[in-house]
Structure formats: C-alpha cells, structure tokens
Amino acid sequence: MAHAFVLSDDSILCRQMPDGWWPLQVQLSPDSNDLSEQAYQVGHVTLHESLAPNHWLSDDSTGNDADDTVDANMAHSFTAHATSAMTYDYAVAHNMTLPIIAESSGNTFVPYRKLMTHLPVALSDQISQAIQLLSWQADTQFCSRCASPTVHADQGERAMVCPICRLRQYPRVQPCVITAITRSNPVTGEMQILLAHHHRHGQQNLPPMYGLIAGFVEVGESLEHAVVREVAEEVNIRVSDIRYVSSQPWPFPSNLMLGFRASYANGDIILQEDELAHADFFDLSNLPRIPPKGSIARDLIDQVAKEQNIDL
Ligand SMILES: [Zn+2]
Numbered sequence: 001m002a003h004a005f006v007l008s009d010d011s012i013l014c015r016q017m018p019d020g021w022w023p024l025q026v027q028l029s030p031d032s033n034d035l036s037e038q039a040y041q042v043g044h045v046t047l048h049e050s051l052a053p054n055h056w057l058s059d060d061s062t063g064n065d066a067d068d069t070v071d072a073n074m075a076h077s078f079t080a081h082a083t084s085a086m087t088y089d090y091a092v093a094h095n096m097t098l099p100i101i102a103e104s105s106g107n108t109f110v111p112y113r114k115l116m117t118h119l120p121v122a123l124s125d126q127i128s129q130a131i132q133l134l135s136w137q138a139d140t141q142f143c144s145r146c147a148s149p150t151v152h153a154d155q156g157e158r159a160m161v162c163p164i165c166r167l168r169q170y171p172r173v174q175p176c177v178i179t180a181i182t183r184s185n186p187v188t189g190e191m192q193i194l195l196a197h198h199h200r201h202g203q204q205n206l207p208p209m210y211g212l213i214a215g216f217v218e219v220g221e222s223l224e225h226a227v228v229r230e231v232a233e234e235v236n237i238r239v240s241d242i243r244y245v246s247s248q249p250w251p252f253p254s255n256l257m258l259g260f261r262a263s264y265a266n267g268d269i270i271l272q273e274d275e276l277a278h279a280d281f282f283d284l285s286n287l288p289r290i291p292p293k294g295s296i297a298r299d300l301i302d303q304v305a306k307e308q309n310i311d312l
Pocket of ligand 1 (some may be wrong): 143144145146147162163166167
C-alpha cells in the first residue's frame with residue numbers, strides 16, 4: 001500500500017499526538033498506486049527508505065491493522081513507510097483524500113525545524129529528503145543551459161533531462177562544515193567549547209542562542225581546509241587536530257552538514273562582525289542557550305560534554 005507525506009514548503013502535514021506532532025502518511029487512492037506514472041509529475045516524488053536506525057518501527061508495532069480500519073483513508077499507524085511525498089497543491093489538484101487541516105482538528109502543517117527535535121532519525125531523514133526533492137524538482141523544470149522545459153529521466157533515475165541539449169540536472173547537495181572547537185580553560189583547566197551567537201538568532205524574546213562555527217565548503221577546497229578557513233574568517237583563531245565526527249542532511253535548502261571536532265591552537269578571538277554578535281570559549285558547566293536536540297550542533301556539543309561526564 002502506497003503512502004505519501006504531504007508538504008507545503010518546509011512544513012509537513014502532521015497530527016498532534018501525546019508526544020508531539022507526527023507526520024501523517026496519506027494513503028494514495030488505489031488508482032494512484034501506479035507510482036511510475038505519478039512520480040514523474042511536478043509536486044510528487046518517490047522516496048528512498050532511510051537507512052538510519054529506524055527505531056520508530058518497533059516502538060509502535062501493535063494494532064496497526066486496527067488503526068487502518070478506524071480511518072480507511074488515513075494511515076496514521078506510523079509503522080508504514082511513506083513511499084512518496086507530494087505537495088499540498090498536488091494533493092488538491094489530484095483530488096486526494098486529505099484530513100481536515102486546522103490546528104483545532106489536530107492536523108496541521110508543522111515546520112520541519114520543529115519536528116527534528118523529537119522525531120526518530122530515520123523518519124526525520126526521510127522528511128528532509130522529501131523537502132529537498134520537491135524543491136529540486138520545482139527548481140529544475142527548465143534546462144539551465146538552453147531554457148527548454150525538462151522531463152524526468154526514465155527508469156527511476158533522479159534527474160531532470162533536457163530533451164533538446166540532453167543536459168541532465170541532478171539533485172545537488174551543498175556541503176557545509178560545522179566544528180566544535182575545544183580547549184582547557186587557561187585558569188581553571190576546565191574543558192571549554194567555542195560558541196558563537198549569530199545576529200540572525202537575536203530576534204526572539206529568548207536569551208541569545210549560541211551555536212558552533214559553520215560555513216559552506218568552497219569549490220576546490222577539502223573539508224579540513226574549509227574548517228580552517230571558516231574558523232579563521234569568523235573568529236580569527238587557528239585550530240589543530242581536526243577530525244570528522246558525523247553528518248546530518250539539512251534541507252534549507254539542500255545542505256549536508258559535516259560535523260567536525262578540533263582543538264584550539266592559537267590566536268585571539270576577533271569577530272567577523274557582519275555575521276557574529278558574540279563568540280567566546282564557554283566552560284561546559286556554564287553554557288549559554290544552545291541548539292535543540294536533534295541538530296548536529298547539539299550532538300557535537302553533547303559529545304564534548306559527555307566526555308567530561310556532564311549531562312546537558
Ligand atoms: Zn537544454
């Protein structure tokens with residue numbers, strides 16, 4: 001049985017559950033089961049199953065069939081894999097059966113940023129994939145070389161092909177490096193981490209949010225070079241002992257965050273004032289407000305803290 005997520009830009013149709021918002025998986029009508037037809041229309045993409053740990057499958061393994069009979073058109077048993085994703089506009093244009101969408105009905109569009117703090121990684125990654133593919137598809141309807149309308153490649157290959165000049169446009173991933181830089185407090189010896197507060201995070205009525213130094217990899221440089229350059233540009237210090245930790249897809253719009261650790265080597269912090277409002281080394285026992293769980297920035301900070309037996 002084919003199921004689809006329903007998206008509107010960076011938001012996904014969700015249902016309020018006791019543990020927060022969860023993506024709804026809309027059951028495609030029987031005559032739309034032929035995805036080989038459906039998938040090649042703008043606004044509808046097929047998804048790969050995420051290979052991340054899919055522990056949401058075993059969390060909720062009872063009563064799935066019963067769930068389906070409660071509401072024949074909705075698959076609100078989250079055990080089903082969504083095999084595709086579509087935009088809300090596509091769903092409406094194709095007369096899909098959708099639930100009532102209003103905050104009061106318990107179903108509404110929720111920004112992905114709010115979901116990633118509590119969804120299992122595999123589900124979160126699948127939604128990230130859906131957001132990126134739908135926006136890639138919307139952005140590649142014309143050939144970027146000769147401006148002719150493009151068509152989907154045959155045989156399930158993810159490419160938009162120009163029928164005139166044969167240019168193939170594939171989904172692109174933009175690599176970004178993000179780095180947790182540590183040192184010992186020069187006075188007390190306590191482990192410290194470099195955190196920076198961006199101007200753009202200063203709009204809310206909350207204490208300022210501090211994150212890690214991050215930036216895009218430029219053409220022609222290695223990931224390690226990008227770490228060194230970004231750190232030097234943003235806070236003017238030198239780092240050593242650069243090592244890769246883990247990565248996270250970040251669909252705003254199609255970044256792949258590559259998480260690194262590094263040690264402070266030398267230099268005084270001088271801010272790149274266009275980007276940063278403040279940056280400093282903070283004792284792990286006395287951190288400012290940091291990014292929420294689910295983000296790679298938080299994972300890196302948590303990893304450093306854990307090594308010092310500190311639970312954040
Ligand atoms: Zn062309």
